Structure formats: C-alpha cells, structure tokens
Amino acid sequence: MIINKLSLINFKSHSEVSFDFSPQINCFVGNNGVGKTNILDALHYLSVGKSFLGNSDLNNIKSEEDFFTIESEIQNDEKGDVIKILHPRESKKVIKKNDKAYDRLADHIGYLPSVMISPYDSNLISDSGESRRKFLDVMISQTDSVYLFDLIQYQKTIQQRNALLKNFAKNRYFDKDSLEIYDDPISNFGTRIFEKRKEFVENLNPIVQHYYDIISGGKEKVSVVYESHLSDNTFQELLSSSIDKDRVLTYTSKGIHKDDLIFEMNGNSIKKIGSQGQQKSFLVSLKLAQINRIKELTGKSPILLLDDIFDKLDDTRVSQLIELVNKENFGQIFITDTHKERTENVVKRIHEESKIFEIS
Ligand SMILES: Nc1ncnc2c1ncn2[C@@H]1O[C@H](COP(=O)(O)OP(=O)(O)OP(=O)(O)O)[C@@H](O)[C@H]1O
Numbered sequence: 001m002i003i004n005k006l007s008l009i010n011f012k013s014h015s016e017v018s019f020d021f022s023p024q025i026n027c028f029v030g031n032n033g034v035g036k037t038n039i040l041d042a043l044h045y046l047s048v049g050k051s052f053l054g055n056s057d058l059n060n061i062k063s064e065e066d067f068f069t070i071e072s073e074i075q076n077d078e079k080g081d082v083i084k085i086l087h088p089r090e091s092k093k094v095i096k097k098n099d100k101a102y103d104r105l106a107d108h109i110g111y112l113p114s115v116m117i118s119p120y121d122s123n124l125i126s127d128s129g130e131s132r133r134k135f136l137d138v139m140i141s142q143t144d145s146v147y148l149f150d151l152i153q154y155q156k157t158i159q160q161r162n163a164l165l166k167n168f169a170k171n172r173y174f175d176k177d178s179l180e181i182y183d184d185p186i187s188n189f190g191t192r193i194f195e196k197r198k199e200f201v202e203n204l205n206p207i208v209q210h211y212y213d214i215i216s217g218g219k220e221k222v223s224v225v226y227e228s229h230l231s232d233n234t235f236q237e238l239l240s241s242s243i244d245k246d247r248v249l250t251y252t253s254k255g256i257h258k259d260d261l262i263f264e265m266n267g268n269s270i271k272k273i274g275s276q277g278q279q280k281s282f283l284v285s286l287k288l289a290q291i292n293r294i295k296e297l298t299g300k301s302p303i304l305l306l307d308d309i310f311d312k313l314d315d316t317r318v319s320q321l322i323e324l325v326n327k328e329n330f331g332q333i334f335i336t337d338t339h340k341e342r343t344e345n346v347v348k349r350i351h352e353e354s355k356i357f358e359i360s
Helices: 038-046 119-126 130-141 145-170 175-180 183-216 235-241 243-249 276-298 317-325 340-350
Strands: 002-011 014-020 025-029 067-076 077-086 092-097 112-117 222-227 260-265 304-305 333-337 354-358
Touching: 002 038, 014 038, 014 304, 025 038, 025 340, 038 067, 038 077, 038 304, 038 333, 067 333, 112 276, 112 317, 119 130, 119 276, 130 145, 130 183, 130 260, 130 276, 145 183, 183 222, 183 235, 183 276, 222 276, 222 304, 235 243, 260 276, 276 317, 304 354, 317 333, 333 340, 340 354
Parallel strands: 025 333, 025 354, 112 304, 304 333
Antiparallel strands: 002 014, 002 067, 067 077, 077 092, 222 260
C-alpha cells in the first residue's frame, strides 16, 4: 500500500495542506510545534480511524472550525483508491472508500495498516495495562477482522453485565439466573480473543529478539509475556468463582479485559531493570516486529510513521534502522525531525527515493 497524496483541511493545526508523497521515504522537517506530528497523526487516523494520542475526536478539529477532512489517494496493488474522512463538529465521522461510506468504521481497519514509533511509546512501559492491551488489540485487529468483531461484542456484553450488577446493587436485589445469561457470550468471545492474543504474542517474541539484537548489539534476552486470568482457568470457572466479588464491586472483575503484557529483559521486568537506552531499543524492536507480523499475516507492507526518531536513537542508529527497514522491504516511511540537515544526511546515506517537506 502506497499513499500517493494526502490533503488535510482543519486537521489540528493545519488549515489546508496537501502533499504528493514519495513511494519510499518522506520527511517532514521544521521547528518545534509547527505541526509535523499532526501530519503523522493524520496518517494514523487514515489507517485506523482515530488519533494516535487517543484523545477526544473533537480535539482533532482545528480550534474554532466546524469540521476536519482527511483525503488521500492510495495505491492498492494495481488500482487506486480514494479514502475520505469527514468529521463535522456536530455529528459523527464518516469514512468513505471511493465515495462509498463504510457501514461500520471497523470495516476500514486493516485496509491500510500502519505502525507508529513515537516518543509516547515509553508510556507502553510506564502506563497501566490498559495501554498495552490497546496496543495489542490495534496490532491484532489490523491483521484479523474477526478479532475486532469479537472484541467489540465482548466489550458490549461486559458493559451489559456490569450495568446489571449496578442495577442489582441499586435496588438491593440479586438474580443469579439473569446474570448468567451473559456467561456464554462472554465466554465464547473472550476465549477466542485469549487464544488469538496468546498465539500472536508467541509468534512475536522471536522477532522482537531478532530486531533487539540488531539494534542494541546487546546480549540481553528480551521477551513479551502475556498475562491473562484465562491462562489457568476456563472463562466459565472465572465467572462463577468471582460472582460474589463482582456483586460487591458491581463490575466484572475477571476476564480478558484485565489482560496485560509484561516486557522482560533477562527474565526481569524491563521497567524495573532496563536502562533508558535498553528500553528505547526494546520498544523500537517491538514495533519492527509488529510490522513484520502484519506483513506476514496480511501480505501488506504497513506504512511506518517515525515521529521524532532522533530523540530516541542517535544518527547512526537511525540510519541503520532505516536501512534495515528498507532492506526488509517494509514499505513507505514517514519521518519527522526538527533538523533538516540531519534528515538530509541520513536520507542521502540510504540512496532511496525520498522527499523532504519543510513545514512552517
Ligand atoms: N485542534 C487543534 N487546533 C489548533 N491547533 C492545534 C490543535 N491540536 C493541536 N494543535 C497545535 O499543534 C501544535 C503541535 O503540533 P505538533 O505536535 O504536530 O508539532 P511538531 O512540529 O511535531 O512539534 P515538535 O517538533 O515539538 O514535536 C501545537 O501548537 C498545538 O497547539
């Protein structure tokens, strides 16, 4: 998948801006705060229908304006597609492919896979399990539409079960039978999600190690450990054994909505023992492994969004990274940097077709 053109109207800081991209490397250079990351975020939005920052959708509309649009021409094998996203302030967003709106926004996920490497990635290590679950979900959803469907249904059913638990508490009443109506759907959707998460992480691990070895040149053994209540129990067992606790808490305390990923180095938590550099190298390796898996499973090369990458790695490492990405035929790359010369030097060394856009 190659993005040939991108036009934004009222997207974050950009009133109106258009780009004709190189099929290989594209760099956005300019001072701090000129809107470089906002362009990568628009590309992320184009890919998964939401901002990378995960904040309210309305924050993506330029202040004082009533809507934003993202329009793009995408080369998809032999044919070209036009993707248009319109978000009015007063109503829901619409995503259209070749002038036809998707029935469900979820149907767009996976059409244009992407992977972002950004300074915010460190939150994956420091934040709560929720951000790691989101990361895992976006990663798998880009390769498997059934997974996304199961996840949406699972979340809806958990919400209904929680609403019933709250209702019982409010009315000082309890009816086990009506609560158990949710057991089957939660168990079916949840177990499928568990199996897929487990398999995905298992396959990801050797690839993370492969890239970590290349990037860090280190001898550490790194791994991603998938933690789930379902590892030791069936879903039915979990729901029945936690029913009293759930009544008190008025929410479903056990299930795959509590899963987590533990990032380890030599068997210890990387959060606790990893140096800044080791954590950065690990995160970049994780993202490269994500590209690799997406490509293997879908046959599509995800677009790679590298935000402030020089903040993470020195110039030589960045060159190595881009060379590696090119060598493995990963796909189109978008980079932001504050220093034009530095970017030019790195791109020159790689001898690939590139374009540099100065943002002011
Ligand atoms: N909805 C919005 N309306 C108007 N401006 C916005 C909106 N959302 C973000 N901005 C502005 O976008 C700017 C930040 O843009 P961005 O993060 O893309 O900059 P950058 O060029 O990547 O900077 P840096 O080099 O520091 O990372 C800020 O000035 C912010 O106020």
